[in-house]
Amino acid sequence: MRPTLRQLQYFVAVAEAGAFGPAAKTLHVTQPSLSKQIAVLEAELGLALFQRTSRRVALTREGDSLLDAARKTLDAARTFRAEAKLLAGDARVRLQAGVLPSVGAYFMPSFRERLQTRLPDVRISLTEGPSTELTSRLNSGDLDFVIASASDAAGLERLPLFDETLWFCSHPDDPLMASDAPCPLSELCGRQILTLSFDFHLARIVRDLAAKAGATISPEYSGASLDAIRQLAVSGDGIAILPSLYALGEAIRDPSLRVRRIDDPAAIHPVYLYWRSSEPNTSFYKRLAEEMIAEKTNIRMSRIPRFQF
Template sequence: MRQIEYFVAVAETQSFGAAAQSLAVTQPSLSKQIQALEADLGVVLFERTSRRVSLTPQGRALLPDAQRVLRQARRFRNKARSLGFDTDIRLVAGVLPSIGAYFMPRMIERLRQEMPGLKLSFVEGSSSELARQLVQGELDFVLASETDRTDLARRDLFTETLWLCSTPEDPVMQSDAPATLSDLKGRTLLTLSPEFHLNAIVARLAAQAGATLSTEYRGASLDAIRQIAANGPEVGVLPSLYALGEAIRDPHFKVRRLLGYDAEHPVVFYTRTSSPLQALNARLADIIILEKQAIRAERAPQFQV
């Protein structure tokens, strides 16, 4: 590429001296590179005399192609330098079920405004499964909860509060004030299946409250938890993105916040430690935090979030 650049410079200035000066190289070095290019191509590019330099017929034939190659190389370089942020890049994210349905649509819309060249798609799964796919290179980043993987870079984003749901007649749903663990003594708590970190969180809360963890449902559907709890006698435990999103959408769906030690669901931004997109990843994490803060501010007047 350097030799092509030298060839174009000499052809356009019709002078080895002027070309060397424009390229900030010595004239002997420039001449040596042109000779090497001619030897490699098997053609003579310039007719040299003591007074002037002119293109040979072969040189004239090759000049337009050389100029086009340089233009493409400059575009390639400029695009590569900008890919860390906005320009024509596609990423695939792995997200938890509550993140996918109740956060990603807003996040994608925000990215359209702030990073219009970034195209983002996402798949849902458990933290452990998403982490595996990230390590395998199937995903570019993951929004998940805690995982036992130690080979990933992580940045803590936010925590979701936990909310209860049950039948309208359930005693635990008769107050608008936050519930405490003592309100759940002797009850059966229902949440996602064990491959999700939320299950471990709710299991710890159940042990602290003197409650039990239901084994009736093993799946990834927060809607299923809601429907099962709505028919009793279990008390569903849901993360805030889903619980409050549904409560806003459906005024008849009542939820009650749960207070207590560890009554939170952490959300973490995971990337491969080898990812070359560190600047982009940092910016994405910042935007995710800002969007979650915006959601929280919108809901604050209606819910004690």
């Protein structure tokens, strides 16, 4: 009997998801592959870990008894790898980071430049996605840290990085685009709002803003592309609400793009740094957060002369 760490990871993922399909999606494997590995694990243990029905997968009594031990084993393995890197003098040289799309394209390039002088030994590889997916992959050990919006994922530490203001764009002839001044939320009453799919926390914020304004969410788009909703809006298909990193970055790149800030206390997209609670090197992530906050401040200060915050 020799269960692998991967099999234990699969066991925990299925137990937490309560189904093979969502667990396979979280793990980025096919459902048949996941089912096969769970079957192999059960055969090696000589135990049934799950009760399978047509609608749901539930832990057996034995599976429930072993779940906590599996989680502790995975945490211990992550700690072992981290400490081994420290002893080898390769402390977090290469980090796998999960980031929101707007952060990946409009924050990480300048942040990487900053790291070249502040933390020259650190190299960061990027994976983009919605917050829930990224924090799940962080918990499973696929990522070292995540820059994401609000998440209720257990087993993670979190530090606030910055709040993105929310901006919007529309067709150039839309009366709302006649001014560059911050726009009261009430002026969006009766309008169709374009946003991302509800996998993204940003879309939930936008939904609440639309309800508060008396606007509606457009059915024209559901996906992960800020470019798509911006282009739809500029073509006259609604109003796209965009986080400041993306909105102002695109307005600088394309001077023909007009954007206005939404003047409302709720028009904020919070961004956090997440890492696993089991990580032994907490001070490193606190230092990383400090550098991120400083870089975001630099970005904002460079944009103040042009945009009305």
